[in-house]
Every structure is written in structure tokens, then in C-alpha cells.
Amino acid sequence: MTRDIACTQAGIARQTLHRWCDEDAELSADVEAAIDVSKAVLLNEIKTLGEARQDWRAAAWLLERRWPHEFGAKRDLDVTINKSDGSDVVVSMVAQAQQLIAEQNAIDEESDE
Numbered sequence: 001m002t003r004d005i006a007c008t009q010a011g012i013a014r015q016t017l018h019r020w021c022d023e024d025a026e027l028s029a030d031v032e033a034a035i036d037v038s039k040a041v042l043l044n045e046i047k048t049l050g051e052a053r054q055d056w057r058a059a060a061w062l063l064e065r066r067w068p069h070e071f072g073a074k075r076d077l078d079v080t081i082n083k084s085d086g087s088d089v090v091v092s093m094v095a096q097a098q099q100l101i102a103e104q105n106a107i108d109e110e111s112d113e
Contacts, residue, residue: 001038003017003031017031043062046058046061046062047059047062
């Protein structure tokens with residue numbers, strides 16, 4: 001569990017745990033060791049379940065998270081920056097609204113005839 005959840009379960013504030021760890025190097029080392037053990041247990045569980053099911057996705061998941069730059073999903077992102085005060089967008093929206101109103105007026109005039 002996370003430190004926050006552990007603190008909640010123990011009935012102490014998160015700041016209390018942080019203060020205790022700052023004041024007691026041995027406690028801090030014990031907390032870090034417990035976290036490391038939980039990581040090892042969870043990673044072993046993923047590997048065991050992946051091997052039992054002969055599912056390559058468990059190994060792929062581990063590779064992706066352990067070495068994301070090499071094995072992570074590659075995503076390209078295009079970013080366009082418009083240094084406008086927004087007035088050009090407003091003018092465009094007004095023009096679109098005027099066009100829609102003109103089209104609706106034309107339809108209304110045709111139906112009146």
C-alpha cells in the first residue's frame with residue numbers, strides 16, 4: 001500500500017510519518033526496505049501470472065515500465081501555438097453565425113413563397 005494508505009490504516013497523519021522518518025534514519029530505512037519488498041513481491045506476481053498463462057504481455061508490461069524510453073509506446077504530438085489575442089477566433093465565429101443566419105433566412109423565405 002502507499003504511505004498515505006498505511007498512515008490512514010495506522011491512524012496517524014502523513015506528516016507525522018514524514019517527521020518520524022526525518023528524525024529517525026533507521027525508521028526511514030525500514031520504511032524504504034518495506035516498499036522495496038512490496039515492489040519485488042508485486043513484480044514477481046506479475047511474472048508468475050504471465051508465465052502461468054504463457055502471456056507475453058506481462059513481460060512487455062514490465063519492459064515498458066522499467067525502460068520506457070526504449071520499450072514504451074511512442075506517441076507523436078503536434079503542437080501549434082497561436083499568439084493571438086483571440087479576436088481572430090471571435091471574428092471567425094461571428095462570420096460563421098452570420099452565414100448560418102443568412103442560410104436560415106433563405107430557407108424561411110423559400111418556405112413562405
